[in-house]
Amino acid sequence: MRELDHGCPNCEEEQTFYRAAATHLHLGLKTKWYCPECGYGFVRIDGDIDSSAA
Template sequence: MATELEHDCPECEEEQTFYRAAATNLHLGLKTKWYCPECDYGFVRVNGDIDSSTA
């Protein structure tokens, strides 16, 4: 699994490199927490399909 992810950061208002903070297997799939080192904004993805940054 990758430890870096290019993603738009709503706090920095530009694309940033996010780093994986944690990963856990759930009954829904793999839950991964990502954070922006510039502003500490974080979001969660579950199995790559569910993304809390779009909520």
């Protein structure tokens, strides 16, 4: 998956985020996502841990 629809706090609407990087950790797959409109980014680990909720 290279695209993800997700709410962007900077744009204040749903945006299509693009995968910037991905690597495997002992916790699972760590994926960095970014919004091409404003540059906001967040990290997800195995889909369970999401830094955008912080």
